[in-house]
Amino acid sequence: MKIVNVLEVLSSKNEGVFIPMLPFNASSFSTCDITGESPVWEMHPDTDEFFYIIDGEFEMTVLREGVSSTYVAHSGDAFVVPKGVWHKPSANKGCKFIYHTPGQSVHSEYPEE
DSSP states (O other), X not given: OOOOXXXXXXXXXXXXXXXXXXXXXXXXXXXXXXXXXXXXEEEOTTOOEEEEEEEEEEXXXXXXXXXXXEEEEETTOEEEEOTTOEEEEEEEEEEEEEEEOOSOOEEESSOOO
């Protein structure tokens, strides 16, 4: 068993770096400290993606049936982006979070549903 202090892990790396922390089955729980908007959309065709917001404000824009919707999560919030849904994260005020993506990631500047 391994215990990790997420805040210490985040303070040891530069902002914007995606950091694997804890192995979990065939993947890992990871963390990141970001400010700004992702330049690309992403989608996971074979798995859901989990997020837990440690500190800050996190926006997730999702695209379904050609319509985009933006959700805002704050410190202490958790959410899941369902598999097969194009999404684009941003944190204009900065955000520290934990995420788990156990499957494939597909990226695109212009997603097609």
